[in-house]
Amino acid sequence: MAQPILTLENIHKTFDGTKVLDGITLDVLPGQFVTLLGPSGCGKTTTLRIIAGLESPDSGRVILSGADVTRLPPEKRAVNTVFQNYALFPHMNVQKNIAYSMNLRRVKKDESAKRVEELLSVVQLEGFGKRMPAQLSGGQRQRVAIARALACDPQLLLLDEPLGALDLQLRRQMQVELKALQQKLGITFIYITHDQEEALNMSDLIAVMNGGRFEQIGSPEEIYERPTTRFAAQFIGQSNILEGDVIQSGKDRSVVEICPGNTVMVKGEYTQGERLALSVRAERIDYAKEAGYGFHLTGTIKLHSYIGGVLRTTITLKTGQELLITGANPVSLYPAGCTVEVFWDPDAAAVVERGRG
Numbered sequence: 001m002a003q004p005i006l007t008l009e010n011i012h013k014t015f016d017g018t019k020v021l022d023g024i025t026l027d028v029l030p031g032q033f034v035t036l037l038g039p040s041g042c043g044k045t046t047t048l049r050i051i052a053g054l055e056s057p058d059s060g061r062v063i064l065s066g067a068d069v070t071r072l073p074p075e076k077r078a079v080n081t082v083f084q085n086y087a088l089f090p091h092m093n094v095q096k097n098i099a100y101s102m103n104l105r106r107v108k109k110d111e112s113a114k115r116v117e118e119l120l121s122v123v124q125l126e127g128f129g130k131r132m133p134a135q136l137s138g139g140q141r142q143r144v145a146i147a148r149a150l151a152c153d154p155q156l157l158l159l160d161e162p163l164g165a166l167d168l169q170l171r172r173q174m175q176v177e178l179k180a181l182q183q184k185l186g187i188t189f190i191y192i193t194h195d196q197e198e199a200l201n202m203s204d205l206i207a208v209m210n211g212g213r214f215e216q217i218g219s220p221e222e223i224y225e226r227p228t229t230r231f232a233a234q235f236i237g238q239s240n241i242l243e244g245d246v247i248q249s250g251k252d253r254s255v256v257e258i259c260p261g262n263t264v265m266v267k268g269e270y271t272q273g274e275r276l277a278l279s280v281r282a283e284r285i286d287y288a289k290e291a292g293y294g295f296h297l298t299g300t301i302k303l304h305s306y307i308g309g310v311l312r313t314t315i316t317l318k319t320g321q322e323l324l325i326t327g328a329n330p331v332s333l334y335p336a337g338c339t340v341e342v343f344w345d346p347d348a349a350a351v352v353e354r355g356r357g
């Protein structure tokens with residue numbers, strides 16, 4: 001297996017007595033697109049700043065291509081950062097903005113000019129070299145910022161919500177462009193967003209962050225299909241969390257009682273008496289007159305609402321808990337007020353918490 005290009009080793013950081021990073025550990029392989037995904041204030045930018053050398057950790061190590069760079073200043077790290085607000089120099093044209101770091105490193109004029117042209121072509125802005133930043137759209141400015149960040153051939157590009165200021169349509173278009181660019185160049189990207197769709201769309205690996213910790217690290221599919229914590233399940237997609245006690249344990253399937261007489265089947269072997277929290281995606285739940293998969297979970301349809309493309313249904317269980325269900329069919333056979341049996345393929349549910357009953 002390839003050596004990681006970046007390793008974060010048990011990073012801790014405190015600001016004014018408040019723990020902001022609480023043991024961050026991560027391996028990033030060369031060429032990976034890794035996204036830090038989490039709510040505002042969870043520590044994403046601080047993590048990126050520590051990788052860039054703009055902030056130093058209280059403890060832990062940053063290893064870049066096998067070398068410990070924890071105490072090295074930013075300019076000694078083969079890393080570059082793209083921020084949300086473009087940060088282009090307003091008084092310089094596009095060419096000069098892109099060439100800026102090459103001028104600092106005293107790269108020869110003709111070499112630098114050639115590289116600027118190459119980069120303009122990479123970000124599909126040929127012919128825009130003489131324009132000033134104010135004469136560009138938001139998406140074009142962001143592409144210039146990316147070209148500028150690529151000018152020094154960084155091993156690692158850090159991107160802090162680079163599409164955050166763009167409207168939704170342009171944002172979606174730039175997501176596709178940025179991913180294609182990353183694959184073409186083979187550069188490792190570490191990308192920050194709090195937009196789950198963006199993360200699922202673009203990443204090879206997602207680190208779901210909450211309160212200065214990584215809750216779960218995995219591929220988009222792993223994170224979506226097999227969340228391992230309540231937070232990861234609820235932050236991404238629409239999940240229903242159900243709690244119950246294991247009343248029967250088998251090798252492949254266990255029976256979990258949600259309330260007296262209401263049981264669901266869970267994949268895997270669990271200990272009798274154990275309390276489990278299950279996460280089931282809204283689109284994975286089914287309901288009918290007869291249950292499937294050996295379930296006995298009765299509910300009453302509270303509401304259907306058609307929201308264009310999906311029918312959203314709320315079902316109230318005997319416990320009073322409401323389940324949110326989405327389906328592609330715009331009409332349901334069962335109107336509000338009907339009593340139905342609720343079920344899902346046990347493989348589609350994830351156990352997100354285990355405890356003693």
Ligand code: ATP
Pocket residue numbers: 015016020038039040041042043044045046047194
């Ligand atoms: P957002 O999505 O809103 O940008 P984030 O996940 O990137 O949030 P950080 O910017 O890393 O979060 O901030 C994490 C916490 O650390 C916040 O509570 C923030 O107020 C605090 N913080 C960040 N930088 C400093 C600083 N220089 N001094 C004091 N507190 C700071």
